[in-house]
Amino acid sequence: MSRDVVVAKRYAKALFDIAQQQQVVAEVEDQLKLIVQAITSDSDVQKFLALPSVDAARKSELLRSVFADRVSFIVLNTLELLLANGRQNVISDVYGAYVKIAGEALGQARATVYTAQALSAEELGNVATQFSGLTGKKITAEQVVEPALLGGIQVRIGDRLYDGSLAGKLDRLQKSLNKRAL
Numbered sequence: 001m002s003r004d005v006v007v008a009k010r011y012a013k014a015l016f017d018i019a020q021q022q023q024v025v026a027e028v029e030d031q032l033k034l035i036v037q038a039i040t041s042d043s044d045v046q047k048f049l050a051l052p053s054v055d056a057a058r059k060s061e062l063l064r065s066v067f068a069d070r071v072s073f074i075v076l077n078t079l080e081l082l083l084a085n086g087r088q089n090v091i092s093d094v095y096g097a098y099v100k101i102a103g104e105a106l107g108q109a110r111a112t113v114y115t116a117q118a119l120s121a122e123e124l125g126n127v128a129t130q131f132s133g134l135t136g137k138k139i140t141a142e143q144v145v146e147p148a149l150l151g152g153i154q155v156r157i158g159d160r161l162y163d164g165s166l167a168g169k170l171d172r173l174q175k176s177l178n179k180r181a182l
Contacts, residue, residue, distance in 0.1 A: 008093030031071040114154040
């Protein structure tokens, strides 16, 4: 595990603890998502935040002017703390860690569903329901169309991958046949 991931988890845990005390866990998650999307979608902002010649106060001023009326004090304060400590490169990681921590604490998880063809909303809901029963958590599913799967489905929940795709089955069959050939 990289040092940045460890650092991001610490910031995310502290932010989650404060958000939970103030009962704004979901709002903080949405606000972090907004910030990450805004930063990652603009390469000029990314470059500006990465410049070592620009002091943290100017970086904070930029983020405060953009987000002050759209995010809470605790999120803004966390951003400023990250910038002051030269950790602007882990903002996305903090969001990812926060989502995971909040999901675990609230009995929720996000699933990425990979399919060869798009599923209807009802089918995606059925997949989420099926995996909710399997994991014991409330699953929120998002879909990614991956034609290379050929057919079937892959579901990633956290670090776990459930592979029921045709490509995965063919790969496992090939490995099995290779073992027998030895």
